[in-house]
Structures are given as C-alpha cells and as structure tokens.
Amino acid sequence: MYSLRIGVAGYGYWGSKHVRVLSGLPGVEVTVVDADESRLAEAQRVHGPIVAVSSLDECLDELDGVVVAVPPAAHAPLALAALDAGKGVLVEKPLATTVADAETMVERARARNCCLMVGHTFEYNPAVWKLKEIIDSGELGKILYIDTARLDLGRYQNDCNVIWDLAPHDISIVSYLLDEMPDETSVWARRHIGRRHADVAYLRMTFPRREVSAYVHVSWLDPCKVRRVTVVGERKMAVYNDLSDNERVRVYDIGVDALESDDVHAMPVSYRTGDIVSPYIQHAEPLLVQDTHFVESLTTGRAPATPGERGLEVVRVLASTDEAAAPATAGRFRSLGTAS
Template sequence: MKTLRVGVVGYGYWGSKHVRVLGSLPDVEVVVIDPDPARLAEAQRVHGLLTCAPRLEDCLDVIDAAVVAAPPAEHPRLAMTALDAGKGVLVEKPLALSVPEAEAMVDLARDRGECLMVGHTFEYNPAVWKLKELIDSGELGRILYIDTARLDLGRYQADCNVIWDLAPHDISIVSYLLDEMPDETAVWARRHVGVKHADVAYLRMSFSRQQISAYVHVSWLDPCKVRRVTVVGERKMAVYNDLSDNERIRVYDIGVSALEPDDVHAMPVSYRTGDIVSPYIQFAEPLLVQDTHFVESVRTGSRPATPGERGLDVVRVLASTDEAAAAPEAVGRIRSLGTAS
C-alpha cells in the first residue's frame, strides 16, 4: 500500500495527539506544520526525525491529506487551501466559527470531490456507541431528557467562548444518540474572568420530533474535571462517565412514576429501585478510531461517518446559541435544519 503523507497543521494540544496517533498507523507518514519554531522543535524532540514546515502552502506538493488542528478561526482558510489543492481534510471541532464559512467549506469539498471530515471524536467512542445501543434497544424506555456536563479549570480560548469550545462535543453526542438535530436552543452564559468570552454556560436544546430536551453545562472555570452524559428514561437511566477507568457506563434500574394520590398530603409519585449494572465495553482510543477512519476514507474515497455536513449541522446549532445568548428572554432557532447522519 502506498504511504499516505498527512500534514498535521498546528502542533498544539490536539495537534500533538494527532501526530502521535497518525505516526502509529502503518503506511502513514506525518508532516508537522506550525509557524512556531519552538513547537516544531518540540515535535522533533518527542517524535524523532519528522518532516516539519512553517506553512501549509509549503507542503501541498508533498502531502496527500491534512488534519487541521489550528485555532478555530483559522479552520476555514487552512481547510479550503488544502481542499482546493485536492487534499482530503480532517478539521478539528468546531468546523468553523460561522455558518457561512462552514457552508463554503462543505461546498468546496463537494465541488472538488474531496473528503471533508470533522473531528467529532466522541462519535468514535465505544462507550458512546454502547449508550446509543441502550437507547435504540428500548432498554431505558422512552427517553425523558439528557443532561451533560463538561467542566474543567483553564484552557481559555482566544477566539471563541466556552460554548463554541466545549459544547460541540455534547451537541454531537446528543444528536448522535437521538438521530436528530435540535431545532431550538436557549442559553445562559456569563464571563467571570478576562474581558471577552463567556467561560461558564448552560444550554438547553429542544428536539421537537421526539419531544425531548437536552441540557448542557460547560465551564472553563471549575475545580473538578467532569465529562458526563446522563440519559434518563422511563424504565431505566444510564450515566456515561468518560473519566472512569473501568465503569464508563452504568445502567440504573430506577425510576419515578406519577400517582393519583388518595390523600392531598401524599406525594404524587412512587419510586422504584433496582440493580446497577456496568456493561463491559472493549476500549479503543477514540482518536485512533477516528484518524484510522479518516485515513481509510482518503484512501478509498468513501464518505466518512462525520462528514463536513455533520460539522455544518453543529455549527448551525452553535450559531443559534449566540442568538439566544444575545436575547436571554428569547430562543435561538436553527434556521436550516440538518440531519444527524
């Protein structure tokens, strides 16, 4: 098999992870691209004799594909430069910081017949696959609501707020679980540190087809690292904790039922408790699964599981949160509905 040369644009937090993962794949050669000489030196120190360059434009003749892991504001320019040169592209989330930019990226990929894939890593996570299996099988019963929390201390971003930085993960997870994109959002967001971007936010998404709401809490300003998704069903409830080593999913056989009380002072509900089960999940590093899938999509020309259109759907939801945050008494309506697939 011909060696595939993949340029990783941006050797920061995510870029360094892509370099590690792609460098472990057979018949893949990595080129590190970053304008900072110190980062290029660090990449060579950690990974050995890598080909390095300061600009994507300098490498277009020697790479076959590109992974864009630069700051989000740079995503459209870098991705479209690579697509225009006939290279398949994987773009870290969010795909872009505006709907028109994301649409332009998708249109160019379609016109050029090139692979455009978005890095919604959790859609390549075996624990999320298991959670979807539990929902689709009916084991949890009718889903009442979904709640997510993605909290940490630090990693403030210069070009986007906490919703655009962290919530793409949860928007992609929830819409993947429900096979539906939300059509309405409501937001509470506040800035507590710095001068520009909100660092704590609560987001409600409405899914009208299934009449379900999902609630997302994101923060750059929390002492505890939390990565949790809770799915509450009529029959059972499930919690996905991405930080757990051996029980990433727990299924709780508990619930609440409404009653017609005989007594006006009685509680109008009854509680049911049962077993707590943690199903076995064969772990595979999601980034490895995702990047392997990207390499295969570039080689075969097949459509990726998270194509550019999927990234555009999520950007539309994110854009609606800006609208909702600007007028807290209102809601953000997603004007151009996409699909979850």
C-alpha cells in the first residue's frame, strides 16, 4: 500500500537517478513523466510495471508531489503547473533560468502553501557537512580563500552555459560552508566548441562578512575529471575531493606566515608543515538523503533545508554572472608581437 505518489518529470541522465532512489523508499510510488516515448520505454525496461506517461498534465491530479528533472529552461512552467495544482515540488538545480521565474515560483509556493524545494544535492552530502564542521570548529583558522574546480569532458547543454549548468553546485557549496551569500561576482567565460554557450568559465565571488573570495573554475572541455573544493585557512587547509573513494576530505596542517623585515634579502615568509589527516565520513548517497528529505517535507509539512528561497538566491548569483560576463574592458598593452 503506497502512501505517497511522486511524479518524476524528466527520465534523462539525472531524472532516472531520482526514479531509482524514490522507488526504493518505503511507501512511495513513482510515476515517470517524459515527453520522449523512448525514455518511457527505457523506464519500463528498467523498473518493470512502473506508471509512465508523456506529460505532467496526464497524471498531476493523482500525485502528491513532483520532482522536476527536465532541462533548466523547462523548470519554471512544470513547477508552476504543479504548484497551481497544490502539489509539493522538488526542482533540480538551477531553480530557474531567470530571476523573475524563480521569484514567481517562490511566491506561488507561498500563496498555495506548498513545499518548494531546490535540488542542491551537495547540501545533502556528508563530505560537505564534514567540511563545514571543520570550518565552523575554527581548526583552519580564519578562512583566506576557497577554490573550487568542476571539470570534465562534460555534457554540453542546449539551454544554458557551463556556469548555469555546473556552478550552482559550487555557489551552493561555498555559501553553505560560509553561511552567507556573495555580494559581488566577476567572470571570465568563453565558448570554444559550437556556436551556443560558453564551455569554460572562471568565476570569482566575494563574501563580505567573512571577507573571503571564492574562485570557481567550471569546464565541459577538460581531459581530466575534477571535483574539488579547497579551503585555505590561516592555520590549516582542507581539500574535499568528491572523486576520492575513502579520503574525500583531507586536512593539511600546513601554512605560510609572513615575515616582517626591512632586509630586502630576507625570506618574505616562513613555511609550516605537519600532518595530513582524513576524518571518517559516514557513507550516504546524497541524492537518497535529499529525496528522503523531500518525502519527509511532503509528509510532515515542515520546510525543507533547501527551500525555493535558497534556489532563488543561487539564481540571483547566476544571473549576475551573465552581466559580469558581458564584454568588459580588458587590460590592453602594446606588444612587440613575439614571445622570443
């Protein structure tokens, strides 16, 4: 006997993982929604007699909640249709592709008194929780800067650039770690393949309260898969490597101290080196933790840890990168035209 019926809109790369995870939760019955018949057939091949339909309208009345895992430009219309029908909604990152759409979604959820949650998966990741615990304990000292790299021969998207595709993760991770949103962004972004969207980008965000800068490198065009967050503190440094099997977080007892001296020949800094420690991190699949939390929010009526408002905040940062990436004045100089 099922107590909750959840529709997953989009049975693509990521939606299929939601279907796997939700189908394993007790009391949850999943309906697969995909506009592509071949994806519905694939869902039935993998999951057997699962209900599979080609549009959300066909099944909305029967559902208690909806997971929106279609390409980002289609998030807002599907989520709004679900909210208008009084259903709780989990929307994949980024919440929407414009600030106006994200604001409408948040307002609509409030007006309908429905759960609106954003799928910031890394905020449900035990390694990120551990990193935050280490930062909050003061072990690293004052945070000097954070650097993130999310690189791969990635899945080029049709409806957004690499920043809107990948950087929501980094914006969500860093703002979660620092407990604040950035107030300024600067961006370097460039398209190397095709005619549509930037595929490599560097983003700098400034966090005013902590006086910390975060540098985010995202790429669909890199031979090496990298998923790394480096937190550099005055006392110690920590690295979260999401690709590591058993040492996802390492704390390096190393640092550099400035030496104040009037002697121009003296060393400007001294170095400290010590242990490298990798703390125990419980194993839990972040998507499972996130989707379980969504189900709990639906059944208890309690606000989720990543509500629509949090998704809106991240969309505001993403939108600012569009402005920041507009052609800017570059540093210019006269070159002799030769490197030798």
